Amino acid sequence: MTVELTSADIAGPISAFLRERTKVDVPADQDLFASGLVSSIFAMELIVHVEQTFDVAITGADLRLDNFRTVDRMTELVTRLRAGA
Template identity: 90%
Template sequence: MTVEPISADIAGPITAFLAERTKVDVPPDQDLFASGLVSSIFAMELIVHLEQTFDIAITGSDLRLDHFRTVDRMTGLVTRLRAGA
């Protein structure tokens, strides 16, 4: 999957945060939960990080674990929420 430039601006900080916290380079399509890198508790930290980094609010139906499974999915979520702001 090719990453659009604007998506790279979003995926980069997400990937850097994950690498810093997990000490692992995470491919954009790796399932973070299935691989055991991320727990549901850490997902809450991801939500806070995304909200603060990208100035968005993640609420309601957007608070599904599926939105946080991969860097690609988080990038899509942030892109969609920023477009709707």
């Protein structure tokens, strides 16, 4: 059984991880790549963090930078993946 998580339950840990790694408070709608906060190497770490934290597998069409561009988009991705679990 998958535990129901709210958007805040998802966005909070993602934002905390970003804050810890970048030393910047990132607005949920800020483009992480356009702002230069996240490189492609760091994006891979972010993917692993999201998978491990929320017990989801990000594969195939979901493995696109657009899904990791903002905290909001990552929250939407995790919500969708967990709903399909």
